[in-house]
Amino acid sequence: MNIGAECYYRFLNGDNSGLEELVKMFNDNLILFINGYVKNLAIAEDLAADTFAELIVKRSPYIEKYSFKTWLFRIARNNAIDYIRKYKRHSHIALSDSDAAEEGALESSVVRSEQQEELRACLKKIKKDYSDVLYLIYFEEMSYQEAGLVLKKNNKQIKNLVFRAKQALRETMIKEGFNYEEL
Amino acid sequence: MRSYKEQTEKILKLVEQKKKVREKRNNILVTCSLLAACVAIALFSTSLFSDLNQMPTLSVNDQTVTSNKTSVSYKTTDKTKTSKKNTGKPTTTVQTKTTKKAAKSTTGKPDEIIIVPDKSNENKPSAPDKYFSYKNLDENSNDVIIYKGKSYIKTCSLEESDNSRTKLLNVFLGKTTGKIDNKATEDVTSNVNGKVYTVNGYSESFRLGMVTKDKSTEKRYIYIFDDINSLKTSVVSSGSELFNDILHIDKNLSFINFYSGTNLDIALFNQSNILTRISEKNQKLFLDSLNNASLISGDESVFDNNDKKVVLFLNMSDETTVEIYLTKNGYIFCDGLYFKTDSNVYAEVYYSLTE
Numbered sequence: 001m002n003i004g005a006e007c008y009y010r011f012l013n014g015d016n017s018g019l020e021e022l023v024k025m026f027n028d029n030l031i032l033f034i035n036g037y038v039k040n041l042a043i044a045e046d047l048a049a050d051t052f053a054e055l056i057v058k059r060s061p062y063i064e065k066y067s068f069k070t071w072l073f074r075i076a077r078n079n080a081i082d083y084i085r086k087y088k089r090h091s092h093i094a095l096s097d098s099d100a101a102e103e104g105a106l107e108s109s110v111v112r113s114e115q116q117e118e119l120r121a122c123l124k125k126i127k128k129d130y131s132d133v134l135y136l137i138y139f140e141e142m143s144y145q146e147a148g149l150v151l152k153k154n155n156k157q158i159k160n161l162v163f164r165a166k167q168a169l170r171e172t173m174i175k176e177g178f179n180y181e182e183l
Numbered sequence: 184m185r186s187y188k189e190q191t192e193k194i195l196k197l198v199e200q201k202k203k204v205r206e207k208r209n210n211i212l213v214t215c216s217l218l219a220a221c222v223a224i225a226l227f228s229t230s231l232f233s234d235l236n237q238m239p240t241l242s243v244n245d246q247t248v249t250s251n252k253t254s255v256s257y258k259t260t261d262k263t264k265t266s267k268k269n270t271g272k273p274t275t276t277v278q279t280k281t282t283k284k285a286a287k288s289t290t291g292k293p294d295e296i297i298i299v300p301d302k303s304n305e306n307k308p309s310a311p312d313k314y315f316s317y318k319n320l321d322e323n324s325n326d327v328i329i330y331k332g333k334s335y336i337k338t339c340s341l342e343e344s345d346n347s348r349t350k351l352l353n354v355f356l357g358k359t360t361g362k363i364d365n366k367a368t369e370d371v372t373s374n375v376n377g378k379v380y381t382v383n384g385y386s387e388s389f390r391l392g393m394v395t396k397d398k399s400t401e402k403r404y405i406y407i408f409d410d411i412n413s414l415k416t417s418v419v420s421s422g423s424e425l426f427n428d429i430l431h432i433d434k435n436l437s438f439i440n441f442y443s444g445t446n447l448d449i450a451l452f453n454q455s456n457i458l459t460r461i462s463e464k465n466q467k468l469f470l471d472s473l474n475n476a477s478l479i480s481g482d483e484s485v486f487d488n489n490d491k492k493v494v495l496f497l498n499m500s501d502e503t504t505v506e507i508y509l510t511k512n513g514y515i516f517c518d519g520l521y522f523k524t525d526s527n528v529y530a531e532v533y534y535s536l537t538e
Contacts, residue, residue, distance in 0.1 A: 019194060023187045041184070049190055053197035057205065 004068035012059065022052065026069065029140060030076050036131065037080035047083060051076040070146040073136065077150055122172045130165030137162065328373040328391055328408045329363065330356065335391050335408035337375075338518070339503050343394060343403040347502045351405060352380035352392045359393070375406065384501065388413060389429055407503055411519040422515065422522050423474035426505075430518075432470070435499040439466065442494045443537045447508075450494040457495070460535045465528065472526035473507070476515050479523045485514040491537045509533055 004025055010018030027048060034051075035044035054075055119138060123131040129151075136147040148158035185193065326337035341347060361376030371379045377395030381387045393406045419425050426432040439457040442450035457466060486492065486508065493509040508516040513529055515522040 016191075016195075020187065020191050023191050023194065027187060027190055045185060045190070046193075049193045049197055052194045053201055056194070056198050057201040 004072070008055070008068055011056070019052070019056075026072055030072065033073060033135065033140075034076050034080045036128070036135070037077070038083055043083065044080075047079045048076065051079050054079070066149060067146060069140065070142065070149050073140070073142075073150040074152075118173070118178045119169075122169055122176060122178065125172050125176075126165065126168045129161060130168050133158065133161050134165050134169060326373070326375045326406065326408070327363075328359070328371065328375070328379060328393065330371045330379070330391060333388070333410050334412060335410045337406050338409045338411075339407035340404050341407075341502050343405050347405055348394065350501050351382055351407075351503070352394065353383045354381040354387075356380060356391070377406070382407065384431055384435070386429070409518065414518055414520055419520060420478050421474070422476035422478075422524075425517060425520060425522075426470075426474055430505055432497055432499070432505060435501055435503075436470075437498045437500045440496040440498065441536055442496075443491055445489065445491060447492060447494060451496075454496055457536070460538075461532055465532060465535075468528040469532040472524050472529040472532075473515060473522075475526065476513075476522035476524035476529075479514075479521050482521070485512070485521065486510055486516065493533060493536045511537075 004022055007018040007021045007025070011022070012018075030048040030051060031041065031044045034047045035041055038044050038047065051072060055072060116139070119134075123134055126134075132151060133147055136142045136150055137144070142150070144158050144162065145155065147162075148155060151158065151161075153161065328335040356379045357371035358378050359371060359373035359376060361374060363372050363374050373379065373393065375393060375395055377393040380392045380394070382390045382392045389410050391408045393408065394403060395406060396403050414425065414429070419429070427434075440454035441457045441460075442453050442455075444450070444453070461469070488510075490511045495507040495509065497505040497507065499505065505517065509529075510516075511533060513524045513526070515524065
């Protein structure tokens with residue numbers, strides 16, 4: 001089922017509650033995903049809003065073909081990369097304590113189990129490409145094909161990327177003393 | 184962190200902003216497209232207008248040199264016409280030369296010049312004098328110089344020597360590349376590669392000279408170019424105005440050769456001195472009769488018969504040559520002009536030369 005598409009079309013037909021539901025469904029995940037790129041929650045929040053707005057204005061025709069979520073994340077990624085290109089100097093601003101607390105709260109809304117917490121902690125320590133693909137697959141529950149669409153990679157590339165990401169994750173988890181096999 | 188409601192409101196604001204930006208962008212794109220189309224049309228119109236303006240200044244048959252914008256095309260005579268000429272019809276104002284090699288290409292077979300006035304240009308505004316368009320002149324056309332909007336046709340050529348160069352050539356006017364292009368900006372241009380000068384003793388508006396090198400023989404020649412068109416529109420009414428006032432035969436004549444027969448193509452190579460047939464006194468009287476001849480609006484038909492023709496080669500002291508064609512009935516042809524005389528001396532000399 002294409003989660004979100006129905007809300008999206010409802011909103012386009014003039015029902016504002018459709019947008020509210022979309023925001024409730026995807027806002028936190030989107031901010032967390034974008035934050036992985038821009039390393040700033042406030043900016044990630046703005047970019048997430050911008051992503052929704054862009055999807056509404058452009059009315060992508062691909063939403064029916066692929067899932068709404070896939071398309072949303074794809075646009076979010078593009079926005080994040082554009083932002084980094086535009087404002088490179090500010091891309092590595094250190095998080096303040098309040099930012100860190102907010103990020104923790106945001107993660108807790110996405111991460112549902114202890115295992116996922118461990119996984120999330122380890123994802124931060126591996127390469128960005130690896131963490132992205134694993135985040136999309138394990139946390140956003142996307143298929144390989146959908147993850148490939150978001151990350152602009154074909155099937156073969158995404159399979160290779162997942163394979164290497166898993167290896168990197170395993171090494172990291174072993175180093176950190178977590179049990180990889182339980183995941 | 185914003186609440187979901189705040190985030191939704193933020194998104195709605197962003198949507199409005201983005202919609203406005205898109206509208207503006209679309210408007211700008213439409214405006215730019217229209218502007219680009221207008222500019223393209225304007226440029227196209229300008230270039231078209233400019234091209235039409237740059238049509239040349241030439242007219243040969245149509246003698247009115249009122250504007251610089253008459254297109255001209257020259258056709259070399261085809262075989263049919265050549266055979267017609269063999270029957271004794273001089274087709275154009277081609278004068279001979281003193282050097283055989285140089286003359287072969289021009290005087291042995293005088294080319295017929297066919298002018299096609301470009302009527303499409305008649306109502307076009309004038310272009311600046313310096314810019315001409317010579318699209319109708321192809322590379323096979325007669326040798327021609329375009330100078331100050333007038334066309335000068337090659338009428339004579341001679342091998343260059345220090346003597347001839349000093350005698351003939353005077354003020355350097357410009358260098359030509361051998362291609363008459365559409366955007367010639369020089370005052371002088373030609374389909375012959377060479378240096379153009381004024382000619383000593385002749386009006387610049389009538390005669391120009393060119394020094395050029397023949398690639399095949401590696402020899403340098405002096406070509407003489409005359410503005411035959413101007414003669415036809417000038418105030419010439421009698422022979423003396425052409426022969427004395429313009430060609431200066433009275434001052435510069437050195438000796439006269441002649442050919443008589445029906446095949447004018449071989450005239451150049453079958454010359455004899457006129458004094459072998461007539462006396463010096465008769466020669467003088469004969470020249471007087473030429474001077475007294477009246478201009479007529481004749482055409483080639485006066486030569487279109489099987490009568491013997493006489494070609495006079497008037498060799499001048501400046502090494503140029505003037506060709507004059509004579510017929511039995513008193514018709515005289517020179518430099519595109521036809522004259523008629525009823526002089527008895529003319530008749531006597533004609534019969535003496537054709538015996």
